[in-house]
Amino acid sequence: MFDKFKKEEGEEMVEERVEESSKETVSREESTSEIGIGELIDKRAKLEEAIDYVGLMIRNLKEKRTNLEKDIEEESVDIKNLKEKLQKVSEYIEEENRGIRELANKRQKVESEADEVGNIINNLREKLSGIDRVIDNEGNRVRQIKESKETLES
Numbered sequence: 001m002f003d004k005f006k007k008e009e010g011e012e013m014v015e016e017r018v019e020e021s022s023k024e025t026v027s028r029e030e031s032t033s034e035i036g037i038g039e040l041i042d043k044r045a046k047l048e049e050a051i052d053y054v055g056l057m058i059r060n061l062k063e064k065r066t067n068l069e070k071d072i073e074e075e076s077v078d079i080k081n082l083k084e085k086l087q088k089v090s091e092y093i094e095e096e097n098r099g100i101r102e103l104a105n106k107r108q109k110v111e112s113e114a115d116e117v118g119n120i121i122n123n124l125r126e127k128l129s130g131i132d133r134v135i136d137n138e139g140n141r142v143r144q145i146k147e148s149k150e151t152l153e154s
Helices: 018-032 037-153
Strands: none
């Protein structure tokens, strides 16, 4: 039924005991071939070998499944760690956005205050210009009065 067991990746297979079983089979065939027991014994031996082979396959499948479960668990842990890191990054981004909004509000308040100061300066400049005009006008009148007195006195 099986000439030799094939060796697959990660599996240990035992080579069929061809020489031992063939010697036993030859000697049994000679004594029991007349009633067909030799064939029955050969079939039983091959079935035992097949069962051993299936047993090895089952053991290897269990090992593969165990390794796969282990790999999946490791990946699950890695993904959970990545998810936690991403949540922290998201929290950091939200915190930075709040900080930026606060800074924008502060800047807007400072800008409003600067506009107010600019308006106050313009108002004061206008008032000072008005005072300067009044002084210039009064100075001109005083000069005119002095000039008119000088012209009258002369």
